[in-house]
Amino acid sequence: MSQITDLEELVATLPHDARALFDRFYRLELATGTLKIPAEMVPWVNARFGAIERVEAQRIVSIKNRFTGEHSLFNQLRTERPIEARSPVHLTELDEKEHCLFCRPETSTPTDAFGRITGNYCVTAGNIAKYDALHSLVIFKEHNPLIIQKEWLADYLSTAERWFEAVVRYHSGPALHKFFLWNCLWRGGASIIHGHMQLMAASERYGRLAALEAAIGTYDRSFNGDYLADLIAVHEHVGLARQEGRETILCYLTPVKEKELVIVSSAARSEEMAETLYAVLQRYLKLGVQSFNLAIFQLDGRHIVRLVDRGSLADRNSDIGAMELYAATVIASDPFKLADAIMQY
Ligand SMILES: [Zn+2]
Known part of the structure; x- marks a missing residue:
């Protein structure tokens, strides 16, 4: 099973063209954040995080889409927690x-x-x-x-x-x-x-979608290519895409927040995607997702669906802060673990 901290090695093993396509899309950086834990904190850190070494040297994976500016930061301490099926919420x-x-x-x-x-x-x-x-x-x-x-x-x-x-x-x-x-x-x-x-x-494209449309146009002209097809290919090469009917489900490499799935479909109308969307939502709920955002729009001749987990209904703190609003998204869910959970069906 891969994990996000293995992505650099995984990309290095890809055939030349697949590796080049990944590098064309993404700037991938691994860095280590260090700190020292005082002796008084050691028992708590061991209980909370398993091993003090993991906390004193934290691996951070930064992935940035060079065309859209989508940028996610994954901290291994957070992403190593398993994505476990939980019983459905009943409030x-x-x-x-x-x-x-x-x-x-x-x-x-x-x-x-x-x-x-x-x-x-x-x-x-x-x-x-x-x-x-x-x-x-x-x-x-x-x-x-x-x-x-x-x-x-x-x-x-x-x-x-x-x-x-x-x-x-x-x-x-x-x-x-x-x-x-x-x-x-x-x-x-x-x-x-x-x-x-x-x-x-x-009548006018919403700003974020206009920016995405412009990025797609720039990409298609620069590489005489098809941005969405290539985005799918990059995810396929690293095992983060799955075809279901006319839809391709991506466990997105630069999620907007936790467990984001991006679905690209050739369907002409959104109800033609109902089977796939239903299956995906069922799997999402089985993971214990209680609250989510789903968006459906058309771009570049396809339907695009984006689906993101917004966290536990019991949490009082917001899942987004100034980082997400103004800089990059901080992500705790590993796309590879998500793929194992969502695509095993
Ligand atoms: Zn009612």
Whole structure:
């Protein structure tokens, strides 16, 4: 089993072209941070981290995507903890429906100007306080967002696509880009427990996606290549990619936060990815993920899905700080361990 601290050696064993492609994409650096533990702290350090040597010389793996600037720092002390399957979370708080507005969407949520799009397991609503001019919700029939069925997920996505089509028909102006997202529970930024996705249609690319699109364009012109295909190839070469149907799942080398998966799909509509997304979410929940962010958008002729773990619902500290906001992401989950957990099926 590989681990992130073995990546340099792993890359060194690759055939020349694969190694060159990795080096084209990533700047990889290993460094050691040193410190001295006072005698009084030794018992605690041994109990907490296993061995004092590991703490006094900490290996840091830095991976930076040369084109997008995505940059992640992995500390071996953190990444060596195993990713273990945990029993699914059951918080009684997730079952309290009495005051839930989304359990009664017809009377408790606004409609879009063109009305509601109704699915078998969900319905759309206007968002009462919009992020952007074209911003609505898919409200699931199921209150508890951690209860997911394949048929339901396909219905949520197909309802989202039908909403987007309705917006395109209703909207006069430039072409629209869809951006669907699912903030699952409070750690993921959701203000309401009841399961819902958010639907956005924007005439202008959102800034982060515009930057990514520009990086892809620069890459494709510079190397007469296909950025997304090559990004997939790099992950395949080191064992961090897996094909499922029309989707390729990447255990991403520069995750935005813990356990990030990036899925690239040739599907024309998002509901065509439902089988893969359902399978991935099930595996995610089996790992004990309680709160996540999922984003779906189109770029360079593909659908891209990004999925990230936002941590335990019991944690009071935020999982992001100034490093993540302004510098680079500090990551505790090893992509290779994630691959072992997610791709063993
Ligand atoms: Zn509810």
